[in-house]
Amino acid sequence: MKSIRHDLVELLHKGYCTPRIVDIAKKLKEPSTTIHYNIKQLEKEKTIRAYKAVFDYKAIDEGLCNYVLINLAPDEYGNPERVGKELRAYPQVESIDIITGGWEMIIKLRTKDMDEYYQFVKNVLSKKGIVKTTSLTSLKQLKTEFVELQE
Amino acid sequence: MKSIRHDLVELLHKGYCTPRIVDIAKKLKEPSTTIHYNIKQLEKEKTIRAYKAVFDYKAIDEGLCNYVLINLAPDEYGNPERVGKELRAYPQVESIDIITGGWEMIIKLRTKDMDEYYQFVKNVLSKKGIVKTTSLTSLKQLKTEFVELQE
DNA sequence: CATAATACTTGAATATTATTCAATATTTAT
DNA sequence: ATAAATATTGAATAATATTCAAGTATTATG
Structure with a gap:
């Protein structure tokens, strides 16, 4: 019997997530394309290493x-x-x-x-x-x- | 002068991210709706506390x-x-x-x-x-x- | 200081992805 | 054994990310 939950937790521990660009754009009151551009820069220059989950x-x-x-x-x-x-x-x-x-x-x-x-x-x-x-x-x-x- | 980068980093420190359901589904070879359902469960029961970035x-x-x-x-x-x-x-x-x-x-x-x-x-x-x-x-x-x- | 080169911002169009829904299957409780 | 509760899934829709091209601002260079 496979456990999806277990596999999910394993993947989300280290990655498999992504920023919520639209929400960030709303929060910062900037166009979502501007947020997109800036986040891609941070990723390209490796300032952002990963997106991941934090668990209980x-x-x-x-x-x-x-x-x-x-x-x-x-x-x-x-x-x-x-x-x-x-x-x-x-x-x-x-x-x-x-x-x-x-x-x-x-x-x-x-x-x-x-x-x-x-x-x-x-x-x-x-x-x-x-x-x-x-x-x-x-x-x-x-x-x-x-x-x-x-x- | 506002710094979008600084604001981005601040938000991504603690949250404003989300799982990449399609990628997870491909990786685990499951339908994306199944992955979606299971992740929502983990979120609802607070097993997942946040999705966030890890930085350099x-x-x-x-x-x-x-x-x-x-x-x-x-x-x-x-x-x-x-x-x-x-x-x-x-x-x-x-x-x-x-x-x-x-x-x-x-x-x-x-x-x-x-x-x-x-x-x-x-x-x-x-x-x-x-x-x-x-x-x-x-x-x-x-x-x-x-x-x-x-x- | 002027001007060219580079980097950043942005709206509109498109591509991709998340979400909802309803039907079905599976598991759990009685 | 049967009912009730949970989980899975494909199809349709809603929402979001991404691309593109044009404009703007910033930085580098002579």
Whole structure:
């Protein structure tokens, strides 16, 4: 049995959306052709990278969110990007940043529950030149991806 | 002089986008009316919260990204949400989470440069029951909002 | 400063896409 | 087993994006 919903969520996570030109034109009180032209410019010069959906993550089985602070092995200091690029392919990974401070990297992870999170830490984060991880578990999200949540 | 680009970026940050139903239908090899129906369901039940753009943040003067770990004053422990809700209105704030661990809150901030970041820390974060902040400055972003960046 | 080149704006026409609707099929509840 | 509620779908329509060509404004160049 195929699940359309699941496939939809997967596609809308990263893209398959487009701006609502007419609505923007009304809001800004400009002709829609002017809005169209300007948006195409932003796309052409890659200022806009994607159009995507923001979800109620609990409703799509990504209810657990963790920030993971990562320490790399000394021999990976030189190219933290290698590790990061391996990690970013995983769908559970919302963001990856190489950072200053007491850790070399911070990643934001969304999993269904603690089981899936544990599997990810065990199977993925334990490898790849990572020597230590510190998990910060989100108890409540007030804003995500610039979108304010609930109340 | 009005800047259409600036207004566009502001609107697309949080919304004013919509799914590309025909493209999704082609990709999933389903009739577009079926896709339409299912997406409307997801919207009605609020599983989808918004459709928005993801940017090359450097190109829109939000080139500096910081994660800020926050310690609240003891008398704010009980309602970290009060502080969080005050902070989330700021456009520089990409996300706010109340967390477990050595800090009560983590926020992700995007500013044009160190000056704007400093102003934010000084003017906004110094108030509101926050007693200590630890900044993690992003040196390089490999993925953001589920969207992989460059190379 | 003058003028050419380039970039931006816009209304009208067209192409494409979303949406509605009604019929049918499927799933779920009793 | 049967009824009720949900989901799928093609055809028709409504709405929207896109193209085009003309005009306007801005920027570069001598």
